[in-house]
Amino acid sequence: MKAVVIFYSLEGNTRLIANTISEELKAEIVEIKPKRQIPSSGLKKYFWGGKQVVLKERPEIEEINIDFSKYDLIVFGTPVWAGRFAPVFNTFFNKYKIRDKRIALFCCHGGGKEGKTFIEFKEHLKGNEFIGEVDFKDPLKRNSNDHILKAKEWINNII
Ligand SMILES: Cc1cc2nc3c(=O)[nH]c(=O)nc-3n(C[C@H](O)[C@H](O)[C@H](O)COP(=O)(O)O)c2cc1C
Structure with a gap:
């Protein structure tokens, strides 16, 4: 099985889980990088991030040089922003x-749960097989080791 983990992270929580899963699977890892990152501190991040969600913006991202046809399993990870x-x-x-991939989804949030995050992924990923989804509450902030264990168990149980 050839797997790749594709994620975005503003403050590192999603990166921690993405790294954990990619190491566990010995999978490749791809970070989606916006050309202009929003501020990651203070209240500004909620304003700028929230605006992008509400206006359904498509912020420019760095080119990703990856041939998806090589992979059987793709794991997507995102922080939850305004429930998405x-x-x-x-x-x-x-x-x-x-298309035609096995897909696993995870998200990190601050306590409000995943909202419509997984629903939104599934809308954009029609034509694939979904094998699992899981959420983590700010894994960098507390009990990081518990979250790391949870991520390892989750991925091993679903593949
Ligand atoms: C713009 C913005 C909107 C957010 N909206 C939510 C939300 O709706 N629900 C929630 O539980 N957490 C929300 N959060 C908190 C993040 O989802 C949470 O801290 C997550 O762990 C951050 O992941 P990261 O460190 O990979 O960026 C929001 C954070 C930002 C910056």
Whole structure:
């Protein structure tokens, strides 16, 4: 099985889980990088990030040089922004069409749960097989090791 983990992270929580899963699967890892990152501190991040969600923006992202046809399993990870995936995924799904893959989804949030995040992923990923989804509450902030264990168990149980 050839797997790749594709994620975006503003403050590192999603990166922690993405790294954990990619190491566990010995999978490749791809970080979606916006050309202009929003501020990651203070209240500004909620304003700028929230605006991108509400206006359904497609922030420009760095080119991703990856041949998706090589992979059987794709794991997507995002922080939850205003109850949805981070808007860089609007850009990603507009650019890259993914079909006939096994898909696993995870998200990190601050306590409000996943909202419509997984529903939104599934809308953009029609034509694929969904094998699992899981959420993490700010894994960098507390009990990081518990979250790391949870991520490892989750991925091993679903593949
Ligand atoms: C713009 C913005 C909107 C957010 N909206 C939500 C939300 O709707 N629900 C929630 O539980 N957490 C929300 N959060 C908190 C993040 O989802 C949470 O801190 C997550 O772990 C951050 O992941 P990251 O470190 O990979 O960026 C929001 C954070 C930002 C910056």
